[in-house]
Each structure stands twice: as structure tokens, then as C-alpha cells.
Amino acid sequence: DKGGYRHFMAKEIAEQPAVLGDVLSHYIKGDRIVLPDGMDFSEVDRITLVACGTAYLAGYVAKYWFEKLAGLPCDLDVASEFRYREPPLSEKSWGIFVSQSGETADTLAALHYARGKVAKTVGVVNVGTSAIARDTDTALPTMAGVEVCVASSKAFTCQLAVLAVLALKAAQDRGMLDDAALARHLADLRGIPALVNQALSTADDCEKLAEWLSESADVLFLGRGPLYPVALEGALKLKELSYIHAEGYASGELKHGPIALIDQNMPVVVVAPRDELFEKTVSNMQEVMARHGQVLLVSDAAGIEEAGDGIHAPLTMPTGGGLFQPIVYAVPMQYLAYFTAVAKGTDVDQPRNLAKSVTVE
Ligand code: M6R
Numbered sequence: 259d260k261g262g263y264r265h266f267m268a269k270e271i272a273e274q275p276a277v278l279g280d281v282l283s284h285y286i287k288g289d290r291i292v293l294p295d296g297m298d299f300s301e302v303d304r305i306t307l308v309a310c311g312t313a314y315l316a317g318y319v320a321k322y323w324f325e326k327l328a329g330l331p332c333d334l335d336v337a338s339e340f341r342y343r344e345p346p347l348s349e350k351s352w353g354i355f356v357s358q359s360g361e362t363a364d365t366l367a368a369l370h371y372a373r374g375k376v377a378k379t380v381g382v383v384n385v386g387t388s389a390i391a392r393d394t395d396t397a398l399p400t401m402a403g404v405e406v407c408v409a410s411s412k413a414f415t416c417q418l419a420v421l422a423v424l425a426l427k428a429a430q431d432r433g434m435l436d437d438a439a440l441a442r443h444l445a446d447l448r449g450i451p452a453l454v455n456q457a458l459s460t461a462d463d464c465e466k467l468a469e470w471l472s473e474s475a476d477v478l479f480l481g482r483g484p485l486y487p488v489a490l491e492g493a494l495k496l497k498e499l500s501y502i503h504a505e506g507y508a509s510g511e512l513k514h515g516p517i518a519l520i521d522q523n524m525p526v527v528v529v530a531p532r533d534e535l536f537e538k539t540v541s542n543m544q545e546v547m548a549r550h551g552q553v554l555l556v557s558d559a560a561g562i563e564e565a566g567d568g569i570h571a572p573l574t575m576p577t578g579g580g581l582f583q584p585i586v587y588a589v590p591m592q593y594l595a596y597f598t599a600v601a602k603g604t605d606v607d608q609p610r611n612l613a614k615s616v617t618v619e
Contacts, residue, residue, distance in 0.1 A: 266406040275455035281401040285423040299428040309356035312410040318487035320421035328428035337364035347375040358413040359615035360388020446580035456576040457589035468597030479506040481529040492591035499599035520551035532561035
């Protein structure tokens with residue numbers, strides 16, 4: 259049932275404030291993080307995150323969080339590479355396997371490889387009865403509810419919510435945060451559903467911008483820090499849904515190659531809240547604009563103001579969220595791809611050649 263929406267994708271995007279509220283109140287009670295027994299990171303020396311597609315990009319954001327908040331070294335790999343590379347794994351490390359379906363063949367094989375080599379395997383899964391949920395030592399439900407659209411939206415942001423809780427728990431167990439800092443981060447995280455709700459109101463602007471994107475052959479997405487994987491997710495969503503070629507790059511990599519592509523026909527989506535790295539992003543945007551590239555800046559009001567003239571299209575996001583902003587900034591990535599697909603008339607909920615659950619490698 260599409261609940262009055264034109265596509266499951268639109269419904270699932272709109273459900274995010276509610277499901278994020280559910281999952282966060284499941285794992286955070288007042289000022290306490292509540293996880294199953296044995297989820298103590300004090301002795302863990304390393305995290306290995308393994309997944310595919312959008313779930314991999316959730317892991318990519320989490321790598322920034324684990325490293326920054328908990329000072330915990332974090333390896334990240336796509337499951338199809340990890341499983342055959344025979345990576346050495348520390349017996350004090352934990353493997354975290356992220357999957358909406360819990361049935362992805364490569365992720366499951368990666369889990370089976372890691373079992374017995376690491377101290378603990380953890381599943382971050384949406385389908386509680388799945389193989390990955392069964393075969394991990396601890397399975398943490400992401401509680402997004404059934405996701406019908408092949409392209410993942412609410413499952414992604416709920417994966418991020420669970421991974422954020424894990425990173426905070428790791429920081430707490432490892433003595434990296436005092437009580438006040440932990441309380442501040444928890445308050446930021448609890449505030450995310452309301453910010454995501456505000457971000458839903460970017461839909462109208464995204465719909466207008468999609469008219470422009472739908473005429474383009476290629477789109478570049480740029481981001482820095484934990485927003486870099488969000489840029490990658492924006493590119494992946496646009497490819498999947500609209501069949502437009504899109505690539506995500508770390509903003510700082512621009513001059514190491516992709517800048518050669520920039521001309522007046524290349525929309526460049528810059529995903530950049532006004533943070534301590536923003537100044538660097540402004541100079542990246544100037545490099546794009548000097549080559550007549552057209553910048554779509556996704557930022558908060560302060561960022562849009564600071565970026566100044568020359569931005570082709572500003573998309574204003576709510577302010578706040580602290581380190582957990584990637585969850586909020588996922589929303590316009592979803593809407594830009596969704597409305598571009600609608601403008602192009604592609605099959606939004608069932609894009610060509612894709613399956614919801616990839617159970618063969
Ligand atoms: O079920 P999983 O989360 O393991 O699936 C992983 C990928 O196949 C999945 O995220 C894919 O990239 C989606 N089509 C993304 O929209």
C-alpha cells in the first residue's frame with residue numbers, strides 16, 4: 259500500500275522521521291545507551307565494517323564516527339572484495355556487517371569468513387529473520403519497517419542511526435567522552451528525527467531542481483568528511499533511479515582529476531553544511547564556477563550566505579545535528595534522485611536491472 263503516495267519511494271522517504279524516532283528510542287533511553295549484553299567496546303582494538311551498495315555507504319559514514327568519537331581504527335570494505343582478499347583480522351577486533359535484507363550473498367560470505375577470526379560479529383540488519391541476523395553473534399535491528407522500493411532510503415538512515423549509537427557506545431566504553439560531551443552528542447542524535455522532518459520540506463525545491471538535472475548527461479557530487487559518503491550516496495541514488503551517470507568525489511580530490519570534466523553542462527552537487535571545513539569547500543566551488551560548472555549547493559542558511567554569489571542553485575537545509583548531520587543530508591539526496599527519475603519517467607520503485615535483494619554474487 260503506497261499510502262496515498264505516487265511511489266513507495268516517496269512514502270519511504272516521508273516515513274523517515276517516524277522510523278528514526280522509533281529506532282533511536284529503542285537504543286537510547288534518557289541519557290543511557292541500551293544495547294544487548296556483551297556490546298562493550300573497552301577491549302576492542304579495531305572495527306571492520308563490511309557491506310554492499312548503500313549499506314556500504316552507511317558503513318563509510320560510520321568509519322568517520324568511530325574514528326572521531328571513539329578513536330577506534332576502522333577498516334571498511336565492500337563485501338565482494340573483502341571475502342576474496344583474505345584480509346588478516348585482529349582477534350581483538352569486531353566485524354560489523356550492514357545489510358537491509360540480511361541476505362546479500364557477498365555480505366553473508368564476508369561474515370562467514372570473519373567468524374572465528376574476530377572477537378565478535380555484529381549485524382546491523384533490517385530483516386530480523388534473515389541469514390545475516392541469524393549468523394552474527396549480535397544482530398541489531400534497524401527497525402525501518404518493510405522497504406519496498408529497490409532503491410534504499412529509510413533503511414539507509416536507520417542504519418546510520420544504529421551505527422551512530424554504536425560509535426557513541428564505543429566512545430563511552432573507551433573513555434573518550436566525558437559525561438557532558440556524551441550528553442551533548444546524545445541530544446544531537448535525539449534531535450535528528452525532527453531535523454529530518456524539516457528536511458522533508460526540501461521536496462518542492464528538489465522537484466524544481468530535478469527538471470534541470472534530468473536534462474544532464476552527467477552529474478558530479480562532492481562532499482567532505484562524513485558528508486563525503488553522503489555525496490557518494492547521492493550519486494548512487496541518481497544513477498539507480500534516473501539512469502543518469504553520476505559520480506561522487508571527496509571535494510579535495512576535485513583537482514586530482516574530475517575537474518577536467520567541468521564545463522557549463524556539468525551540474526555539481528556540493529553537500530556541505532557550514533562546518534569547520536566549509537572554507538575549503540568554498541574554494542572548491544570557486545574552482546568549479548571558474549570553469550563555468552553549475553553548482554547546486556546543499557547547505558544550511560549560514561553556508562549558503564557565506565558561499566556568496568555565483569551559486570547556480572542553493573538548497574537550504576535546517577541547521578543542527580552536530581556530527582550526525584549526514585542522516586539529515588541524506589534526505590535531499592533521495593529527493594533529487596526521486597524527482598529526477600519522475601521527470602524522466604523511469605520506473606522509480608523497480609529500476610531496470612536491479613533486484614531488492616542480491617542473493618547471488
Ligand atoms: O540488502 P542489502 O542492504 O545488503 O543490500 C545492499 C545493496 O544491494 C543495496 O544497498 C543497493 O545498493 C540498493 N539498491 C541501494 O539503493
